[in-house]
Structures are given as C-alpha cells and as structure tokens.
Amino acid sequence: MKSSRSQWGATETHGLPYCIQNPATNRRDPMTIISSFMGLYDKIKKYSTVGDRSGFFPVESNRTVLDNTVIRLHKSPGLPLPNPTKSFWLLPESPLLSNIQSQKLPESADVIVIGSGITSTGFLRELYRLNPDLNVVLLEARGPCTGATGRNGGHIKEGPYEEYPRLKSIYGNETAARILRFRLRHLEELKAVAKEEGEDCLRESEVREVTGTDVFFDHEVMNEGVSKFQEWKRENPEMGREWGFWDQETTRKRLNIPTATGAIYGPAGALWPYRFCTSVLTRLVSSHPNLKIESYTPVEDISFDSSTSTYTVSTPRGKITSKTVIHTTNGWASHLLPGLRGKVFAFQGQMSAQEAPEGLPGMGEQYSWSFIHKKGFDYLTQRASTSVTHPDGTATQIAGEMMFGGAWASTENMGMDVCGLADDTKLNYLAAAHLSGLLPYVFGSGDDSNGTRSWNGVKVKNMWTGILGMSADGLPWVGRVPTKVSTRNQPKKGKTEKGVEMGEWCAVGFSGEGMVNCWGSATALARMVLGEEVNGNVRNNEARIRAVKGEEAVKGWKDEKLEEWFPKEFVIEDSRIAKANPLDLVGALMGF
Incomplete structure (x- = not known):
C-alpha cells in the first residue's frame, strides 16, 4: 500500500455498505454517511475500552457491516490456516526448507523466534552477525516464509510524497523526513544484502533496481498527487533529487500506456521475496x-x-523454554499478544501472476508500476525476459510474468469485509475479476500502432491471497513487549549469560509496506535484543539514502548506531498503545 489515499485504500462510493444508506430513500447521501461514521467512531472508542463486551452489539442477525468489522478488528486472528491458496512465488518451495524439522523439538533455546518471513530472516542475520554462539529456534506454523513474504507483490518501493503530509501533520517535518529516509533506504540495504550473500542469492532473488512509477489516469487525481509531490520535494530537496514528473505525452511514450495522464517516478526495486529470504536462511x-x-x-x-x-x-x-521470545508474526501477532488486538490486525490482500501478452516488450528490468485510481490503487512488477532457442537456431525473447496485485477498492462494503480477515485459503471473487481484467485496459486492448502487440487471451497463471498486518497508527510496532500487550508477567530487565536481553519482543504491523519497513525493523530489533537502545537523539547529519556520482558510498545500517537511522516512533510505548485506535484507520478508509 502506498499513500494516504492508497495506504488506507479508500474506495469508490458505489461500494458503500448498506448500513450507511439513507433508510428512507435507500440512497447513500453524505449526511447519512457522516452520521454513521461518527456513530462508528464512538462505538470503536467505547468497544476498545469496555471490559465486559457481552451484549455490546446487537444479536448477529441485526449487526451492520461496520459492527462486524469492529468485532473482527478486536478478535484473535487465530493461527495460520492449512492449505492456503498457491502463490506463484512458492513454485517450487525451497527443497531444503519446505519441510525442515528436527527429529525432536529442542527442549530449550537462548532465543525463540515465532513466525518466519523477511522480518525473522533479517533478525536472524543480524543476530548471528553479532553473536554467532546463540542457540536459536525458529517456529513456523506452515512452511518457512510462505506467509506474507511468499505472497506479496515483489516491490521495494516507497511513495514518500503521498506519506509525507500525514506524517508531517502528526510528527512534524523532521520526524516525517526521518521515517521516509528509513523506508527509502531499504532499496540500497536489500541490494547490499543480496550482494553480500553471493551470486546464488543475487540470481535466485532477481533483485534489481528499477524506476518506480505512479501512473495516473485522471487529471484531478493527478493534480492532487503532483501537489503533494511538489510540497515533499520542496521541503526535502536532498531526498527528492532523483524523483520527477512525466507529462501525459512522455508517460504514454515511455510506459506504453495510452490512457495515462501523467506519472511520478523515482528509484525503486523489485525482487523474488521468497527466494531472497530462503537463500539467506539456507x-x-x-x-x-x-x-x-x-x-x-x-x-x-x-x-x-x-x-x-x-x-x-x-x-x-x-x-x-527460553528467557527470550521474539514475535515476527505480523497479521497474526495479536493471537499471542492480545493487547495488540485493535492495534495490529489482519487484512486480506490479493495477487496474481499473468503471462505477458504476445509482442509486449519486456520492461520489468527497467520499470515497476503503481496504477493510481480515484479510490485505491494497483501495483505491478514484471519478471525479466527469457530467451527461447528454436530448433532452427533462432531465438525469441519471451517477456516475464506480470506480477499484478491490489484490487482492494473493488471488493464489497468499501473493503470492510477484508479488514480483520486472516484467511488466505480463499480468493475474493471481485478482486479476482478486477485483477484478471485491468491490464488490457491500462495498456490498451487490441494491437498497438506497430501491429505487434495483442492483449487477446491474457492468461492468469496463478492467483492467491495473503495476509497483511495493518497498524492502527500506520507505523510498525518494534521493541520490547510490555505486560499490557502480552497479558503475561515479564522478567526484570537484564541479560542472560549469553548476553541476550530477557523478555518478549516483536516487530509487526507493516501495513502492506513490508519491503520498505521489515528489514530495517528486524535489524534494529536484533540490536535491541542484544542491548542497544533507541534514545531518539538522531544526529543532524543523517547519512544519505543513496550515493551519487562523486560521493562516498552510503554507510550500511550495520555500521551505524540505531539512533542514527531507526525511527523511535516505531518503538512500543505505553502512550502509543493507549493512543492507537483502529477508528483512525477506519476513518481514512472511508475518506474522512
């Protein structure tokens, strides 16, 4: 998810749930919507604080869509379900890791990690870099890295100009900029990790730098986006030096999108996330x-x-048994951390892998795309082209699969039905229809001007769902877990004989932006568990996100103190727990 519009995924008015229609006219008028939202605002606030919730809502047959959404956000997501939809990224699963188990479960460990994916991978890599003698057990409900990491879009992309106004209004310019620098820097860090891991990781992960594009199809939406872009770039010139805007003619020519009105572009990346992580874990x-x-x-x-x-x-x-337990369970976090219910909750997303149409030029090594609509957005990467040699010795370039996801705005009830939904065993049929049909419209149906491209018979190879971990305040939750979150007693602060801080710790709630939040959060968490603190005294001369020609290379996170790069706003604190409420997210979802 990308923005204040896309981050929260507001949807079109024709998707309004029946519960906020005017009962007299059966029409969705604005005053009824506002009145219903304010009632929901109060209801969530009370529901989040009430002790005995029995009888709080009407009997099930009389509940509204919004009633049921509030209930789901405060319920346990349960455990990951068996037999999830089959993701293209998991074909095939790692032969070494897919069913990895000890013959007998170890009786104890220095550290127990719950949940596998890019966060646990980053955590373990940093932990073992700093303390290779630790006995660690990683527990996974299904196959390693088959959750969100094996089901996402493959983007390493941050939309800083969209995030900036909201972050600035809450935290101020300096903090907003620091959070965005942290996210943007993931591109360089992940590229560096793949290079350090070696040729196998580089090849298997397909990690690459591309030009990320936010493509507009409506002038009003584009003007709003450009206004935010100009504000962000004007107030953060160093951060925005590689970003720009293409007008309608340039966008259509560069991206082969005949219906585009313009595009904002900047540095981004793409990769095969499952193989990136399994390569590191192997x-x-x-x-x-x-x-x-x-x-x-x-x-x-x-x-x-x-x-x-x-x-x-x-x-x-x-x-x-262990004296230290790490939670990297994201959308499922509140199952074992009840105090996060309503703070971090599941959200069902949908993805597809589609064959590129015949004659379409392979652009996946050059670009990635986000299609920005009036309400909601979609996202696309393309795998690299491959060469097929024929019996006569000639070769044909075959464009790579189109990895296309999104469609949340097309689901029923303004997308409310997928809020709090932790089921990745089923497809959403409306999202499936959207993803199956949008690309021909975006890139133009029929033949192009050269008569070489056809969108007839586009084939969807795979379609699957995955579970995002949405954060009520939009920021990840990283650090020591307090008693009010775990609902368990905690040890006194202190280290074990192996130099590990005792207690429960977590890094969860990445709100669909895991590839620009997880690795840095995981790296920071490993350092915290080994005793480094985040005090918020960030130096004014923060390291650059990227180096340009003639500059020294940017230092990696491993070479800097946490206070120099990790946002203290991500740290779990009592005041943040008390303040965070899903009503903020619900309001943004509904456009208020």
Whole structure:
C-alpha cells in the first residue's frame, strides 16, 4: 500500500455498505454517511475500552457491516490456516526448507523466534552477525516464509510524497523526513544484502533496481498527487533529487500506456521475496548448526514462570523454554499478544501472476508500476525476459510474468469485509475479476500502432491471497513487549549469560509496506535484543539514502548506531498503545 489515499485504500462510493444508506430513500447521501461514521467512531472508542463486551452489539442477525468489522478488528486472528491458496512465488518451495524439522523439538533455546518471513530472516542475520554462539529456534506454523513474504507483490518501493503530509501533520517535518529516509533506504540495504550473500542469492532473488512509477489516469487525481509531490520535494530537496514528473505525452511514450495522464517516478526495486529470504536462511542454517528451523510447528500458547524468569512455548510437537521470545508474526501477532488486538490486525490482500501478452516488450528490468485510481490503487512488477532457442537456431525473447496485485477498492462494503480477515485459503471473487481484467485496459486492448502487440487471451497463471498486518497508527510496532500487550508477567530487565536481553519482543504491523519497513525493523530489533537502545537523539547529519556520482558510498545500517537511522516512533510505548485506535484507520478508509 502506498499513500494516504492508497495506504488506507479508500474506495469508490458505489461500494458503500448498506448500513450507511439513507433508510428512507435507500440512497447513500453524505449526511447519512457522516452520521454513521461518527456513530462508528464512538462505538470503536467505547468497544476498545469496555471490559465486559457481552451484549455490546446487537444479536448477529441485526449487526451492520461496520459492527462486524469492529468485532473482527478486536478478535484473535487465530493461527495460520492449512492449505492456503498457491502463490506463484512458492513454485517450487525451497527443497531444503519446505519441510525442515528436527527429529525432536529442542527442549530449550537462548532465543525463540515465532513466525518466519523477511522480518525473522533479517533478525536472524543480524543476530548471528553479532553473536554467532546463540542457540536459536525458529517456529513456523506452515512452511518457512510462505506467509506474507511468499505472497506479496515483489516491490521495494516507497511513495514518500503521498506519506509525507500525514506524517508531517502528526510528527512534524523532521520526524516525517526521518521515517521516509528509513523506508527509502531499504532499496540500497536489500541490494547490499543480496550482494553480500553471493551470486546464488543475487540470481535466485532477481533483485534489481528499477524506476518506480505512479501512473495516473485522471487529471484531478493527478493534480492532487503532483501537489503533494511538489510540497515533499520542496521541503526535502536532498531526498527528492532523483524523483520527477512525466507529462501525459512522455508517460504514454515511455510506459506504453495510452490512457495515462501523467506519472511520478523515482528509484525503486523489485525482487523474488521468497527466494531472497530462503537463500539467506539456507546459508544461515548451513553456517550455524545452533540454528534450528521447525516448520509446521504452530505456537498454541506461551506461559511465564516468574520464579525462573522463563517462558514455556507450547506447540503440538511439545514444549520449549527460553528467557527470550521474539514475535515476527505480523497479521497474526495479536493471537499471542492480545493487547495488540485493535492495534495490529489482519487484512486480506490479493495477487496474481499473468503471462505477458504476445509482442509486449519486456520492461520489468527497467520499470515497476503503481496504477493510481480515484479510490485505491494497483501495483505491478514484471519478471525479466527469457530467451527461447528454436530448433532452427533462432531465438525469441519471451517477456516475464506480470506480477499484478491490489484490487482492494473493488471488493464489497468499501473493503470492510477484508479488514480483520486472516484467511488466505480463499480468493475474493471481485478482486479476482478486477485483477484478471485491468491490464488490457491500462495498456490498451487490441494491437498497438506497430501491429505487434495483442492483449487477446491474457492468461492468469496463478492467483492467491495473503495476509497483511495493518497498524492502527500506520507505523510498525518494534521493541520490547510490555505486560499490557502480552497479558503475561515479564522478567526484570537484564541479560542472560549469553548476553541476550530477557523478555518478549516483536516487530509487526507493516501495513502492506513490508519491503520498505521489515528489514530495517528486524535489524534494529536484533540490536535491541542484544542491548542497544533507541534514545531518539538522531544526529543532524543523517547519512544519505543513496550515493551519487562523486560521493562516498552510503554507510550500511550495520555500521551505524540505531539512533542514527531507526525511527523511535516505531518503538512500543505505553502512550502509543493507549493512543492507537483502529477508528483512525477506519476513518481514512472511508475518506474522512
């Protein structure tokens, strides 16, 4: 998700739920919408604080769509379900990791990590870089990295100009800029990690830098976007030096999109996220026999013994103890951390892999695309072209698959039905129709002016759903988990004999922007668990996001202190917990 519009995914008015129609006219008039929203605002506020919730809502048959949404946001997402939809990114799964298990579950560990994906991968890589002697057990309910990391869009892309006005209004210019620098810097960091991991990781992950484009199809929407872009670039010239705007003619020519009205462009990246992570994990497992990955081992319960300052983590395969437990479960986080219900919640997204039409030039090594609509947006990357050699010795270039996702704005009830939905075993049929049919419209149906391109018979190879972890205040939740979140007692602050801080820790709630939040958050979390603090005293001369010709290379996160690059606003604090409320998100979803 990309923006105040796209970050929150506001949808078209024809998708308004029946519960906010005018009952007298059966029409969706503005005053009824506003009145209903204000009633919902009060209802969520009360529901978030009331102790006994029995009888708070009407009986199920009389509940509105909004009633049911509020209830879902405050319920446990449960455990990841078996037999999820099949993602293209997982074909095939890693032969080493797909069913990896110890013959017997270890009885104890220095650190237990719950949930596998890009966050746990980044955490383990940094943890072992700093302390290679730790015994770590990674517990995963399904196959490693088959959750959101194996189901997303493959983008490394931040839309800073869209995020900036909201962040500035809440935190001020300096903090907003620091948060955006952190996100933008993920492109350089992930490229550097793949290079450090070696040729296998570079090849398998297909990590590449592209020009990211936000393509507009409506002049009013474009003017709004350009206004935000100009404000951001004017107030942050160093950050925006590689960003620009193409007019209608330039956009149509460069991107082969005959219906575009213009585009904002800037540096971005694309990759195969599942293979990126499994490549790193494979190397870690091979290099560190003290790392155990236990697939198909869901965590059912966590208990704490105050007399020994020890956690007991229960699974169907047995129990395991540790003084340090890490949660990297994102959309499922509140199942084991009840205090995050209503703060971090599941959200069902949808993706597809489509064959490129015959004759379409392969542009996936040059561009990625976001299609910005009046309400909502879609996102597209394209895999690299491949060469097919024929028996006569001639070769044909075949454009790579179009990895196309989004469509949230096309689902029923303003997308409310997918808020709080932690089910990735089913497709949303309206999202499926949208994703199956939009590309021919965007790129133009029929033949192009050269008579070489046809959009007839576009084939959807795979379509799948995945679960995002949405944050009520739009920022990730990173750091030590307080008692009010875990609802368990906690040990006194202190380190184990191995130099690890005791307690529960987490990095969750990336709001669909994991590729520009997870790796840095995971790196920071590993440093926190080993004792480094985030005090917020950021130096004025923050490191640049990227180097340009003639400059020294940008230092990596591993070479800097946390206070120099990690936003303290991501850290879990009591004041933030008290303030964060899904009513802010719901309001933005509805356009208020």
